[in-house]
Amino acid sequence: MMENNLASRLLNIAPFHVMELAKMAADLERQGRHIIHMGIGEPDFTAPKVVIDAAVQAMNDGKLQYTSALGIPALREAIAQYYLDSFNVNIPASRIVVTAGASAALLLACAALVEPGAEIIMPDPCYPCNRHFVAAFEGKAKLVSCGPDQRFQLTADLLEQHWSEHCKGVLLASPSNPTGTSIAAGELGKIIAAVKARHGFTIVDEIYLGLSYDAPAFSALSLDDDVIVINSFSKYFNMTGWRLGWLVVPERIIPQLEKLAQNLFICPSSVAQYAALACFSAEALSIYEERKAEFLRRRDYIVPALRDLGFDVPVTPDGAFYVYADCSRFSDDADKFSKEVLMQAGVAIVPGLDFGPSTAQHYVRISYATSMENLREAVRRLKDFLASDYPGTVIRK
Structure with a gap:
């Protein structure tokens, strides 16, 4: 069997859960669901003209x-x-x-x-x-x-x-x-x-x-x-x-x-x-700086909004387009929590599982590389989801 010939080093390569959740989100979209993507780290801007x-x-x-x-x-x-x-x-x-x-x-x-x-x-x-x-x-x-x-x-x-x-x-x-x-x-x-x-x-x-x-x-x-x-x-x-x-x-x-x-x-x-x-070129660099200012505007919206929802954001991010948020007020299983947020609220976020054992259970990564309109809608959906299903209690596995 071919699988018996695979190199042993593959045992040291773990699955990429971010991409697995992205596949779940794509499946929901094919079923007609509207999903707000705050999982994969990809700018919503594309190359300038x-x-x-x-x-x-x-x-x-x-x-x-x-x-x-x-x-x-x-x-x-x-x-x-x-x-x-x-x-x-x-x-x-x-x-x-x-x-x-x-x-x-x-x-x-x-x-x-x-x-x-x-x-x-x-x-x-x-x-x-x-x-x-x-x-x-x-x-x-x-x-x-x-x-x-x-x-x-x-x-x-x-x-x-x-x-x-x-x-x-x-x-x-x-x-x-x-x-x-x-x-x-x-x-x-x-x-x-x-x-x-x-x-x-x-x-x-x-x-x-x-x-x-x-x-x-x-x-x-x-x-x-x-x-x-x-x-x-x-x-x-x-x-x-x-x-x-x-x-x-x-x-x-x-x-x-x-x-x-x-x-x-x-x-x-x-x-x-x-x-x-x-x-x-001067034209492109000017566009990139405008987009950077937009990312900053999004950060300054989403971080306090997440804190208001009950997430603990212990460190305000100073770069990139991610917030690393502690969700332990709501769950002791960030992976399960992320999947339920996707399935029930239609918001794609990713658990700390990919990023190392010390934060795997309690943290989620939330990308703000999406429009302000999407960010506001995501906050509204999360607020409804948390209020109806998780009123400040721990979700048991």
């Missing part, structure tokens, strides 16, 4: 063949200029690798750095796929519980408490999925220094960096040249389905990453790369 026009022009010009595995030079230069203009970090284009989405960037980084059996420290909660990239190369995600007192983020003190002889590095995200929280520059600098003193590596996922609200955004690259940074055109640039991202690495490992990229991917999409050049 100037970007779409650039893609059409690239196709009309026949720019449809393989590119360099590292990305077209013009796009690498544009990304370098973006770091200088937006974050005051001077990064040579030669350190930038354009990839088939941030997922490919993380895959390349883990392929280059993760040895079998190596432990990579991550905060709990964290984005589940990051753990699975490590597992794919037979490393082990070492989850460190990080609660509201730490803004759900790793600290230097926690790192030093949990580092062992088997640890080889850390994988962080700032701002984070699922919590929307960032690591302060001083704290991140201490983490990087502590890892470096132990001869480890630091990878920082910055795909939500452009969606930072309460303080000027900074890149980890401003703190140390040896940090490996991941970014993407999916979130701030609203190009989720285009599958385009990048990573910035020390110059010395570029040849090794190029070798890996050539073998694993050949190259990123040529059309997506030429289109992405238009992302850095």
Whole structure:
């Protein structure tokens, strides 16, 4: 039987419950139900017209063949200029690798750095796929519980408490999925220094960096040249389905990453790369900043609204488009609660189950990457649902 030949590493890859709930929501929609989607982390905005026009022009010009595995030079230069203009970090284009989405960037980084059996420290909660990239190369995600007192983020003190002889590095995200929280520059600098003193590596996922609200955004690259940074055109640039991202690495490992990229991917999409050049035009950047302001407006509506409904939001998110909310007033089983909210209220949210054991039972992730009209309707539905079925009591399993 074919299943008997499957690699044992698959046992270390858990199902992605976010996508399972998305399938449930799609089934309900096919039955005629109206569902408000606050589950999957995807902007409701799509690429601006100037970007779409650039893609059409690239196709009309026949720019449809393989590119360099590292990305077209013009796009690498544009990304370098973006770091200088937006974050005051001077990064040579030669350190930038354009990839088939941030997922490919993380895959390349883990392929280059993760040895079998190596432990990579991550905060709990964290984005589940990051753990699975490590597992794919037979490393082990070492989850460190990080609660509201730490803004759900790793600290230097926690790192030093949990580092062992088997640890080889850390994988962080700032701002984070699922919590929307960032690591302060001083704290991140201490983490990087502590890892470096132990001869480890630091990878920082910055795909939500452009969606930072309460303080000027900074890149980890401003703190140390040896940090490996991941970014993407999916979130701030609203190009989720285009599958385009990048990573910035020390110059010395570029040849090794190029070798890996050539073998694993050949190259990123040529059309997506030429289109992405238009992302850095003044017209596109103005649109992205308007959309960022809209995300902030939504956050400032949904966080107090959820608190008024009885959810505990212990940390106000300062980035991305997620609220990580404690639902234990209503249920001791966040997974069951999320499914009942979907089935009865027609609002798709996701449980903490995906994001790590420390918050699995009591937290839900709620995305505000949808219109204000939808957010208001979702709050109305949740209010009715909670008032009629769960008047402040715990739902028993």
